[in-house]
Amino acid sequence: MIPAVPPTDAVVGEYVYETPTGVHGWPLRVPVSTYRVQLQPGFGFTALADIVPYLDALGATECYCSPYFKARPGSTHGYDIGDHNALNPELGNQEEFDALVARLAAHGMGHLLDFVPNHMGIDPRTNPWWRDVLENGPSSEFAAYFDIDWEPIKAELRNKVLLPILIRQYGEALESGEIRLSYVAGALVVNCQDRELPTNAREAAVVFRHDVDILVARESDDPDVQEFLSIVTQLQNLPVYTDRRPERADDRRRETTIARGRLVRLTQRSSRVRTHIEQAIQAFNGRPGAPESFDRLHEFLERQPYRLTYWRTSAHEINYRRFFDVDDLAGVRMELPEVFDATHQLLSRLIARRAVTGVRIDHPDGLFAPAAYFERLQTLAARSLGLSETRFQKDGRRWSPLHVVVEKILSPGQHLPRGWPVHGTTGYTFMNTVNGLFVSVDAARAFQEFAARVTGRSESFADVVYSSKKLIMETALASELNVLAHALNRISEQHRRSRDFTLNSLRSVLIAFIASLSVYRTYVDEDIATPDDRNTIGDAVAQARRRNPALESSTFDFLLDVLLPRRPEESNGHTDAAERRSGYPPLAEVNYRDRIRFAMQLQQYTGPVHAKGVEDTAFYRYNVLLSLNEVGGNPGRFGNSAAVFHRENLLRLHSWPLELLATSTHDSKLGEDVRARINVLSELADEWRRGVRRWMRLNASNRTQLGSEWAPDRNDEYRFYQALVGIWPADRWRAGTARLEPALVERLQAYMLKAAKEAKVHTSWIQDNQQYDAALVGFVERTLSGPSAARFLDWFAPLANSVAHVGMVNSLAQLLLKVASPGVPDFYQGAEFWDLNLVDPDNRRPVDYLHRVACLQELDPLLDHRSASEDGSRVTAVKRMLESWEDGRIKLLLTATLLRLRRAVPDLFLSGEYLPLEAEVDVPAGVVAFARRAGDRVAIVIAPRLVAKLVSSKGLPVGPSVWRTSRVRVPSDLAAAQYRNVITDEITSVVHSAGESWILLGEAFATAPLALLVRED
Secondary structure: OOOOOOOOOOOOOOOOOOOOOOOOOOOOOOOOOEEEEOOEOOEOHHHHHHHHHHHHHHOOOEEEEOOOEEEOOOOOOOOOEEEEEEEOOOOOOHHHHHHHHHHHHHOOOEEEEEEOOOEEEOOOOOOHHHHHHHHHHHHOOOHHHEOEOOOOOOHHHOOOEEEEEEOOOHHHHHHOOOEEEEEEOOEEEEEEOOEEEEOOHHHHHHHHOOOHHHHHHHOOOOHHHHHHHHHHHHHHOOOOOOOOOHHHHHHHHHHHHHHHHHHHHHHHHOHHHHHHHHHHHHHHHOEOOEHHHHHHHHHHHHOOOEEEEEHHHHHHHOOEOEEOOEEEEEEEOOOOHHHHHHHOHHHHHHHHOOOOOEEEEOOHHHOOOHHHHHHHHHHHHHHHOOOOHHHHEEOOEEOOOOEEEEOOOOOOOOOOOOOOOOOOEOOHHHHHHHHHOOOOHHHHHHHHHHHHHHHOOOOOHHHHHHHHHHHHHHOOOHHHHHHHHHHHHHHHOOOOOOOOOOHHHHHHHHHHHHHHOOOOOOOOOOOOOOHHHHHHHHHHHHHHHHHOOOOOHHHHHHHHHHHOOOOHHHOHHHOOHHHHHHOOOOHHHOOHHHHHHHHHHHHHHHHHHHHHHHHHHHHHHOOOOHHHOOOOOOOOOOOOOHHHHHHHHHHHHHHOOOOEEOOOOOOOOOOHHHHHHHHHHHHOHHHHHHHHHHHHHHOHHHOEEEOOEEEOOHHHHHHHHHHHHHHOOOOOOOOOOOOOOHHHHHHHHHHHHHHHHHHOOOOOOOOOOHHHHHHHHHHHHHHHHOOOHHHHHHHHHHHHHHHHHHHHHHHHHHHHHHHHOOOEEEEEOOOOOOOOOOOOOHHHOOOOHHHHHHHHHHHHHHHOHHHHHHHOHHHHHHHHHHHOHHHOHHHHHHHHHHHHHHHHOHHHHHOOEEEEOOEEOOOOOEEEEEEEEEOOEEEEEEEEEOOHHHOOOOOOOOOHHHHOOOEEEEOHHHOOOEEEEOOOOEEEOOEEEOOEEEEEHHHHOOOOOOEEEEEEO
16 A cells, blocks of 8 residues: 655654655655756746746646756756856856745745756866866876776877867867967966867976076066076976876875966066066967967977867767767766765755755766666765664665656666666656557558658668667767777687687677667666666677678677676586686686676767667658657657556556656657647548648749759658648638748758758768758748748648647647656646747747746636636636637646646645546547546546547537547446536536446536546545
């Protein structure tokens, strides 16, 4: 029996820990719903504090914030953190942050923070650790904090960090004067484009000594000159940056600080010394047009702990782990206790003062050992909250006192590791499961065949993924692959049975394996390889072997043995007779630690490959039905049944009852209502086929011939029509209008350009094709606002308007299912109105909260069920809002109604029983129905699906005339009551027939096409 939810305002030290729910129990603060806000310059702490009353009135219990620790100046997302222990000054100061915290507390709201442990931004202006690494190389006290290979394959990079920041090749950039030295506060810095890089203090002496004999000859008796010479001597005697001995590194730091302090004071009082330094720097900076004048600067740069290089070199030579392929985000070694402690000081203080009551962990798949990280995080939270060890553990089980959700993207069929002390994921599994309810499974073949015919591409999604992941490994992430291949080669050399494997063959096997891996990563570590991980790795090796018959089969056996190494004590029964007779150590016993470390490092690599290969490549190449191309989804599978939805809900209630339920996020590929619309196309396959053929004919002249090819190609054009259906302005379009709003055209141009570059077929971010880019942007402009636009749009509008109308029903049904299902519903900023956003940055545009506040205040009388039900105003208002659904007020009303209900009875929705209900539908549509029960409280949820054939151009799927005798079976113990639909305040009765009890859909959907029925006592 699942226990009741503890009070959401439980006080540390007073709350008695009871039997845990789910895998890791209830946290101290139990969230009921979350509202995600994207902070950025222009919308900081004060702006967020201003809308807290609105969020409270909406019914949200937790304010869920994007990262707000100090990030790169101008950051619009906050994931490029430079200092985990300082607030981002562009979002506000400490006083403004404290005011936000006080406002949340005054409204009884919790605070979920998006925390980034995997990587940091490497702008030296905001990241003092990285700046120190650039100055001191491997002798830096922070050198171990970052995942840097100081002894890489390329010998020229030994003891250096590759900095691929130049917009042209190094020699060109140098001789054009784009790289220059300057003097700042006692130190020399390198100015390069918009960056200021530190320099090796020891080498500053080389610059300062330039023509110093002239200065001495003129001013030999000047004490300031003598002081200058002393400082130069002090600098040139600093320990070299390659000396990693702690005592020498300490000497280097101390003496550098002293020397720079002396130089600052000296240059403030001595104009002669300042002039000498300026002239020396000028001599080193060279003169454009005189290549030999840059020799000194080149030699100076070559002696730095970093190597400046053209940005394109990063794909093949980068020697620090990045976030995906983003050079400006360096991986952090969070597995080291000192790194964990250093990056969590501010977070610990915020948890201690209850300013932060929950944490979202960004990109846990990038961590070397995720499970160990989460253990440390919960221990930190327990200590910060003042919990003793005895209270932190119960009956031998570790309790997770902090609500932690992880941005773990689960592939179809994959489950979150139960050993992680977290409370679930950020909700992509739910997003795809609920979305699948509104896609017609029966349309799969028709859509796949039509897409193949019209685009000329017939590959299966699995084949597109395989080729896309291979492309990523051979281009954007080739450097990391080369490092892994060399590491695997070193392991192969340790045993006579594997020493003949060549470096190239091992690299090929790695590519084949990673491309065949069906998940982002596995979680093998020094302690365990779970059966799921063993099966996943085994399946990937088997598939890779089948796809690559030309590769030596024994190399696959070797890779499998490395990725799933047996401990020496486990290997005796697995060695063959020849090995035992030879007396040579069995293969499994050779350097177990090397193998397990390789396996864990490989796991850090497979996640970025999967993300870039699937989300950022395959999803933009496979355009059969865009609403399926969502993070964690499988576009090769069309839709799912209600049974699948119920199964996932039951699993979540049992294991992860506080997991987030998302339908839109800052990372989703399409806004939730865009997907809801595009899903409708699966029910209108014939109309869609006819429309696309006609539109392609009408817009043929808007395409551009580039040699033997046309731009856009048919695949990109096919995507365009789906995207336009998704964001179609049904509220503003009128027949005969010659063009759409310029802002919408610009949004589609940006989206199509991003889609084409992500697909990497004709153009890409790395190798742009300006002709194709221009042709694509021009096609969108001409099609939507050119001379032929009016004719096309008049043909396009009827289907788009019809789809939008049905999509509205899908959207409301999806919203109901999200709020009533087990888990914690998450709302992305602004999605309480229609979310017709495309992929980022489109979905990070400012939200008009003033309008939302005004609308909610207008609707507030309707949210008082007692007064609204007495005069019937609720029914009238819902009818009116459904008739004018385009303005979004119906979605706002439904959101507030449902969230306020959840907040009033959290035990019903967080821990209440989940009872799937059977339906008998005798019209061409479907429903999803279930009951939630907690003690005497009962709610019955009924949502329609696949209703396109029931919806006329103006009508809705409501009333007995539409649903006929369709009904939902009610269990006998829930039948002796009447129910009130909280959406409309109408009473729905349970009817009895032949010993069974039913709710008639025509009555439940009398006014609105969905129902949440609560039992009336």
